Amino acid sequence: MVTLEDVARHAGVSLATASRVLNGSTRQVGASLRAKVELAAAQLGYRTNVAAQTLARGASNVVGLVVHDLTDPYFAALADGAMRVAENQELMVMVGTTHRDPQREIAYVSTLNAQRVRAVLLAGSRTADQEVTRRLREELDRYRESGGRVACVGQDLLGVDTVAPANREGAAALARALARLGHRGFAILAGPEGLLTARDRVAGFTAALDELGLPAPLVLHGSFDRDGGYQAATRVSGVTCVFAVNDVMAVGALAAFRDRGIRVPEDVSVAGFDDIPTLRDLVPALTTVRLPLARMGARALELALDVAEEARVVSVAGEVVLRESTRALD
Amino acid sequence: MVTLEDVARHAGVSLATASRVLNGSTRQVGASLRAKVELAAAQLGYRTNVAAQTLARGASNVVGLVVHDLTDPYFAALADGAMRVAENQELMVMVGTTHRDPQREIAYVSTLNAQRVRAVLLAGSRTADQEVTRRLREELDRYRESGGRVACVGQDLLGVDTVAPANREGAAALARALARLGHRGFAILAGPEGLLTARDRVAGFTAALDELGLPAPLVLHGSFDRDGGYQAATRVSGVTCVFAVNDVMAVGALAAFRDRGIRVPEDVSVAGFDDIPTLRDLVPALTTVRLPLARMGARALELALDVAEEARVVSVAGEVVLRESTRALD
DNA sequence: GCAGACTTGGAAAACGCTTTCCAGGAGGTT
DNA sequence: AACCTCCTGGAAAGCGTTTTCCAAGTCTGC
Numbered sequence: 001m002v003t004l005e006d007v008a009r010h011a012g013v014s015l016a017t018a019s020r021v022l023n024g025s026t027r028q029v030g031a032s033l034r035a036k037v038e039l040a041a042a043q044l045g046y047r048t049n050v051a052a053q054t055l056a057r058g059a060s061n062v063v064g065l066v067v068h069d070l071t072d073p074y075f076a077a078l079a080d081g082a083m084r085v086a087e088n089q090e091l092m093v094m095v096g097t098t099h100r101d102p103q104r105e106i107a108y109v110s111t112l113n114a115q116r117v118r119a120v121l122l123a124g125s126r127t128a129d130q131e132v133t134r135r136l137r138e139e140l141d142r143y144r145e146s147g148g149r150v151a152c153v154g155q156d157l158l159g160v161d162t163v164a165p166a167n168r169e170g171a172a173a174l175a176r177a178l179a180r181l182g183h184r185g186f187a188i189l190a191g192p193e194g195l196l197t198a199r200d201r202v203a204g205f206t207a208a209l210d211e212l213g214l215p216a217p218l219v220l221h222g223s224f225d226r227d228g229g230y231q232a233a234t235r236v237s238g239v240t241c242v243f244a245v246n247d248v249m250a251v252g253a254l255a256a257f258r259d260r261g262i263r264v265p266e267d268v269s270v271a272g273f274d275d276i277p278t279l280r281d282l283v284p285a286l287t288t289v290r291l292p293l294a295r296m297g298a299r300a301l302e303l304a305l306d307v308a309e310e311a312r313v314v315s316v317a318g319e320v321v322l323r324e325s326t327r328a329l330d
Numbered sequence: 331m332v333t334l335e336d337v338a339r340h341a342g343v344s345l346a347t348a349s350r351v352l353n354g355s356t357r358q359v360g361a362s363l364r365a366k367v368e369l370a371a372a373q374l375g376y377r378t379n380v381a382a383q384t385l386a387r388g389a390s391n392v393v394g395l396v397v398h399d400l401t402d403p404y405f406a407a408l409a410d411g412a413m414r415v416a417e418n419q420e421l422m423v424m425v426g427t428t429h430r431d432p433q434r435e436i437a438y439v440s441t442l443n444a445q446r447v448r449a450v451l452l453a454g455s456r457t458a459d460q461e462v463t464r465r466l467r468e469e470l471d472r473y474r475e476s477g478g479r480v481a482c483v484g485q486d487l488l489g490v491d492t493v494a495p496a497n498r499e500g501a502a503a504l505a506r507a508l509a510r511l512g513h514r515g516f517a518i519l520a521g522p523e524g525l526l527t528a529r530d531r532v533a534g535f536t537a538a539l540d541e542l543g544l545p546a547p548l549v550l551h552g553s554f555d556r557d558g559g560y561q562a563a564t565r566v567s568g569v570t571c572v573f574a575v576n577d578v579m580a581v582g583a584l585a586a587f588r589d590r591g592i593r594v595p596e597d598v599s600v601a602g603f604d605d606i607p608t609l610r611d612l613v614p615a616l617t618t619v620r621l622p623l624a625r626m627g628a629r630a631l632e633l634a635l636d637v638a639e640e641a642r643v644v645s646v647a648g649e650v651v652l653r654e655s656t657r658a659l660d
Numbered sequence: 661g662c663a664g665a666c667t668t669g670g671a672a673a674a675c676g677c678t679t680t681c682c683a684g685g686a687g688g689t690t
Numbered sequence: 691a692a693c694c695t696c697c698t699g700g701a702a703a704g705c706g707t708t709t710t711c712c713a714a715g716t717c718t719g720c
Contacts, residue, residue, distance in 0.1 A: 001476050003706055014670045019708060027709095030668065045472050050445045051390065052706035054381035055675045062424065062445075070413065071406045071607065080401045083427055092441060094392065095425045097413050111422060115380045115392075142375050146331050226611070251611050258613070277401065281556070281581045283588070283613040333676055344700045349678060357679090360698065382676035385705050 002044045011040035023048060054116065062092040063301065064112035068100050068124040072225065072248060073276040074293060078123045078153060081297030089305065091118065100224070102127040102136075109139045119149040119304035123297065125197030125224075126155040133157060151304035153296055155196045161303035162313045163296045167197055167273075168204030170289040170318030174243065174271060175208035177320045178287075182329030183241040183269060186217035189232040189253055191224045191245045198224060201245040201273055217243070226252040233257060240268060240329060247272035247279055250286055254325070269326035273318070284324035291318050332374045341370035353378060384446065392422040393631065394442035394450035398430050402555065402578060403606040404623060408453045408483060411627030419635065421448065430554070432457040432466070439469045449479040449634035453627065455527030455554075456485040463487060481634035483626055485526045491633035492643045493626045497527055497603075498534030500619040500648030504573065504601060505538035507650045508617075512659030513571040513599060516547035519562040519583055521554045521575045528554060531575040531603055547573070556582040563587060570598060570659060577602035577609055580616055584655070599656035603648070614654035621648050 008018035013033050020027045021037040029037075040046075054060040063086055067075040079095065086093045094117060096108035105122065112120050120143065127133060137158055140150050150160040178186070188205060191198030206217060220235050222228035229244050229252025236242055236253075244250035250272030257264050264270050264284055272279070275290035296316055303312060338348035343363050350357045351367040359367075370376075384390040393416055397405040409425065416423045424447060426438035435452065442450045450473070457463060467488055470480050480490040508516070518535060521528030536547060550565050552558035559574050559582025566572055566583075574580035580602030587594050594600050594614055602609070605620035626646055633642060 001706095005706075015707085016670055016672095016709080017668090020669090023707080025708085028668070033669080047440065047472070047476075048444045049385070049706050051381045051384035052675090053708075055379070055385055055677085055705090056707040056709080058675070058708095060381065069410075070400070071403070071410045073401070073403075073406075073608075076401045076403075076406050080399075080427070083400065083425070087427070092424050092426070092445065094422050095413070096422070097410070097417070110377065114378045115422065142377070146377075251608075255611050278403075278581075278608055281585050281612070331676095335676075345677085346679080346700055346702095347698090350699090353678080355678080358698070363699080379676055382705090383678075385707085386676075386678040388678095388705070 002046050003049070004046070006044055007037060007040045007046045010044060011036040013037060022046070023053065060116050060118060061090065062094050062115065062117050063304070064094045064096065064108070064115070064117040064120040066096045066098060066105055066108045066112075066120065066122050068098050069225070070095070070097050073278050074246065074248070074274050075123060077277060077293035078297035078300075081294030081299075082121055082123075082301040083297075084294075085298045085301045085305075102129060102132045106132070106136050106139050109136065109143060113139070113143040113146070113148060117148070119151065119301065121297075121300055121304055122150070122152040122154070122158070123300070124154055125195045126152075126157045128194040128196055128199065149304045149307065151300040153300045155200070156313045157196075160311050161300070161308075162311070163300045163303070163316060164313055165197075165291050165296070165316045166318055167200035168207070170273065170291075170320070171201040171204030171243070171245075172208035173318070173320050174273070174287075174289050175205045176212065177322060178241050178243070178269070178271060178326060179209070179212050179214060181269070181326060184214055185239040185241070186214075187236045187239040187242045188217045188219050189229050189236075189242060189244040189249050190219045190221050191228065191249065193221055195224055198245045205243055222249070224249065226255075229253045230256045234260070236268070241326065242268055242270050244270065244272045247274045247276045247286065247288055250288070250325075251279075251282065254282065254284075254286070265325050265327035271326055275321060287323045287326040288321055289318035290321050291316060332376050333379070334376070337367065337370045337374055337376045340374060341366040343367060352376070353383065390446050390448055391420065392424055392445065392447050393634070394424045394426065394438070394445070394447040396426045396428060396435055396438045396442075396450065396452050398428050398454040399555070400425070400427050403608050404576065404578070404604050405453060407607060407623035408627035408630075411624030411629075412451055412453075412631040413627075414624075415628045415631045415635075432459060432462045436462070436466050436469050439466065439473060443469070443473040443476070443478060447478070449481065449631065451627075451630050451634060452480070452482040452484070452488070453630070454484055455525045456482075456487045458524045458526055458529065479634045479637065481630040483630045485530070486643045487526075490641050491630070491638075492641070493630045493633070493646060494643055495527075495621050495626070495646045496648055497530035498537070500603065500621075500650070501531040501534030501573070501575075502538035503648070503650050504603070504617075504619050505535045506542065507652060508571050508573070508599070508601060508656060509539070509542050509544060511599070511656060514544055515569040515571070516544075517566045517569040517572045518547045518549050519559050519566075519572060519574040519579050520549045520551050521558065521579065523551055525554055528575045535573055552579070554579065556585075559583045560586045564590070566598070571656065572598055572600050574600065574602045577604045577606045577616065577618055580618070580655075581609075581612065584612065584616070595655050595657035601656055605651060612655075617653045617656040618651055619648035620651050621646060
């Protein structure tokens with residue numbers, strides 16, 4: 001293990017000089033000494049010990065990213081966006097996966113706090129469980145008191161910088177668009193009861209139908225993933241249009257309908273939410289509400305890194321995209 | 331920022347005792363002191379400074395994971411598998427994305443070395459560029475000399491623990507299965523020339539056709555992603571079966587054929603490789619060679635963590651899965 | 661030439677932990 | 691009762707950096 005001291009000795013300079021040459025300081029170092037140090041470092045194969053550096057500087061160059069499920073294209077897209085801005089800033093990214101367990105989110109914040117990461121990014125829906133949210137806030141506050149920065153993609157519930165997708169509005173716009181196609185009987189594949197993103201979308205969709213004077217939709221709960229969509233879709237009947245509160249659930253629903261011999265969109269129309277990238281290659285192509293996922297991830301990390309007095313909330317609008325999976329009723 | 335010393339003082343014990351209580355040591359501490367320390371830590375909201383701990387211990391509890399593209403389901407699945415074993419071992423995961431640039435892989439190894447991560451996992455195909463590979467090996471050797479562990483998912487080229495998918499054999503088996511269906515004229519959507527995984531699959535497929543006395547396939551290069559598959563597929567003609575060297579390319583090919591009005595499998599059969607999870611919901615369901623991706627990622631990290639004298643190579647067989655995208659010729 | 665203002669290099673004190681020694685006391689054995 | 695051993699607690703020496711002071715030059719402009 002070659003240390004900075006080894007380099008300094010080998011180059012015949014002081015530790016201070018070696019440090020200044022190798023690890024970006026504001027101080028100037030004469031050309032000849034600088035060259036000596038660089039040569040010595042190269043010859044010895046010196047590699048900065050980041051732990052020591054972090055300790056001495058009191059600041060690390062890693063950020064934490066907590067997602068629900070990395071294999072879900074929604075989170076993969078968010079993560080990708082965030083990681084690109086991290087790369088530009090020469091930051092490393094530490095990733096934690098909660099596997100949809102809100103408790104694990106708290107544990108990760110605690111761990112990332114211990115790591116003294118520069119910023120923590122919480123991606124994904126908040127939970128309706130007040131107690132969990134309270135404990136998460138507590139943990140976040142502790143982290144922020146010691147100088148940590150936090151941003152969140154999801155509901156603005158934590159008092160931190162937040163990129164908040166307009167779930168209600170997006171779902172409402174989708175409902176109106178579908179109603180315009182002539183649909184009257186709707187089912188919602190609603191996701192878990194405790195998930196706020198799911199709730200908001202259900203609420204927005206339902207409220208819009210109500211405003212239009214249409215009958216209340218059939219609400220079927222299930223898990224927030226592909227299989228949840230599949231399961232819920234097996235219980236659908238007597239409607240002309242199904243709204244899955246996210247795209248992966250819609251994909252599951254498509255599969256379920258296929259297995260049941262129900263044609264989409266001839267027998268039933270299907271719409272999702274998010275516009276995950278993999279969507280465009282489905283048959284039929286899925287109607288959805290587009291969210292700029294990568295941009296949202298990137299924006300969230302930017303917010304976190306850009307220190308500000310007040311917590312900022314950036315609302316992101318969704319854009320209804322009608323594709324083949326929904327048809328106009330004649 | 332509350333330090334261990336604050337806790338020790340607050341509890342009226344020495345630094346050593348506080349350390350032993352809070353950060354898992356082999357040494358016993360009497361029940362009463364232990365309680366005092368724990369109380370003090372809780373009251374003050376103490377959080378270990380991992381950087382200091384890492385420095386003092388000379389060992390960190392993070393592992394590095396380098397992937398080509400996190401939004402590619404192939405890598406998401408590998409990463410997920412690896413991250414699950416990391417979670418079980420209480421390790422944090424630092425993720426780097428090369429965006430398919432082999433040079434960035436070297437840079438990441440260097441950075442992860444500086445972080446003194448316990449192990450680094452290189453996921454994804456090696457490159458045919460000898461010079462880049464040499465420099466990567468150099469960087470890896472430097473890291474390993476200072477006690478780092480390395481594992482790789484891909485070709486066994488780095489002299490480290492490797493989980494090596496049987497690309498040649500899998501592709502050959504696929505070729506034979508397709509030939510058995512009566513296909514004689516093949517095209518291969520071959521990926522980039524410099525990517526060894528792509529090469530191996532092309533080679534295996536081609537060799538098998540040759541052994542069967544069938545004409546050599548049409549080989550079309552393109553990028554290793556969805557769009558590469560799409561592009562390459564636009565140049566396909568005069569064959570009954572197309573083999574895309576990975577699933578995302580096959581998905582692109584499906585889209586291209588759809589756009590060109592070519593029916594799959596009626597007009598042309600399509601097969602991929604990997605069996606990414608999103609595949610099962612495509613129409614038509616894609617014939618492919620199944621690789622246990624999550625298990626491979628997990629296994630690789632296990633290998634890296636389990637110190638051994640010799641570098642081990644675990645070969646992983648692929649299993650041909652015939653689905654609707656390939657049909658038997660009459 | 662010389663006062664003053666910059667530059668440049670080095671010594672040494674942090675940074676917050678872990679762990680090796682020591683020392684003292686408790687318990688067990690002759 | 692004397693001697694060992696074992697166990698527990700604390701002092702202090704690192705771990706590898708950064709950075710604050712100092713000191714010693716090197717330039718300016720008069």
